[in-house]
Amino acid sequence: MSLYIGLMSGTSMDGVDAALVEFSDQKISVIRSSTTPYPDRLRAQLREAIAPGARLSLHEIGTFDVSIGRAFAKAAEAILEQTETQATQVVAIGSHGQTLRHSAESDPPYSIQVGDPATIAYRTSITTVADFRSIDIASGGQGAPLVPAFHDAWFRVAGKDIVIVNIGGIANITVLPAKPSDSIAGFDTGPGNCLLDDWISHIRQLSCDQDGLWAASGNVCAGLLGRLMEDKHILRTPPKSTGREYFNLTFLGGILKQTGNLNLKPEDVQATLLEYTVTSIAHGIRQTGISAKKVYVCGGGAQNGVLMNRLRASLPGSSVASTAERNIEPSAVEAVAFAWLARQRLNLTPVPVTTGRHTLSRILGTVSVPTI
Known part of the structure; x- marks a missing residue:
């Protein structure tokens, strides 16, 4: 039996969905899922950042990365508290991050997610897997959807x-x-x-x-x-x-x-x-x-x-x-998916990726380990 947390904020940009998931043999059980809303000001800033023609400074991008990382860490801490689970019981967090710009058709293609995984790992004391899209885009895929x-x-x-x-x-x-x-x-x-x-x-x-x-x-x-x-x-x-x-x-x-x-x-x-x-x-x-x-x-x-x-x-x-x-709430599916993807990454298990002309298996995500 192993516990993972999945964190997801999608294109609706309303908050961070979190799921605490238990894996045992071939069984997947969702212990609890919840949503932690973004503060109004941060949500408004995010919407401004993705507006057509928006041009962010390096300072603004860096600030978003850490601020969203803190918001994701808060969502993870909330679900630990709700379930009376200790951080030491959780193997890893899988974090999608918050997409600011997805441009898979440009030359070169790219996809930008903010939500610094090192911040999440440090604040929660839990190993964090993130940046799931980059290797897929680098190898010719669209980077999304990965679920x-x-x-x-x-x-x-x-x-x-x-x-x-x-x-x-x-x-x-x-x-x-x-x-x-x-x-x-x-x-x-x-x-x-x-x-x-x-x-x-x-x-x-x-x-x-x-x-x-x-x-x-x-x-x-x-x-x-x-x-x-x-x-x-x-x-x-x-x-x-x-x-x-x-x-x-x-x-x-x-x-x-x-x-x-x-x-x-x-x-x-x-x-x-x-x-x-x-x-x-x-x-x-x-x-x-x-x-x-x-x-x-x-x-x-x-x-x-x-x-x-x-x-x-x-x-x-x-x-x-x-x-x-x-048996899985509609609002929890993607958060559960990123808990599962984190487990696949730590187990070095390739997953089928459908974003290219042919379905290929790839190991997705990078790992941030908290300071001991």
């Missing part, structure tokens, strides 16, 4: 085609084929909650559209949706990855202007954005050529009832449910 390997370990069932949909700020899918010998696949389908959150924040000064109720009060604009679905990322053949540096209010404003919809009712824009998330996910699943009988949804989008109902309607041949059906 499909964990989905394979937790959700795969022989004889059944399964798709995992993670709806965070950005949405991504994992395809788990029925035949155990077939390779898994995974990629970013497009926006998840990011445009929905940005639009309601811009119009109504709210952080999110609770349960999709504002979107449900509007009507989908077919012309706007059609233009959104013509975007180059949506049409690109997988593998592919993206982020908030692409799907943001500047992106949306440009398309509203192109389509003559600048005066569209705000709730109709929201309704169309929700349909965009759903339609681009369904399109991504069709791109794989798989006919999944089961679709499991995780991430914040799993809590949006209107979005979930629209996803079910868009995938009539599939049974769509949250990952809670498989």
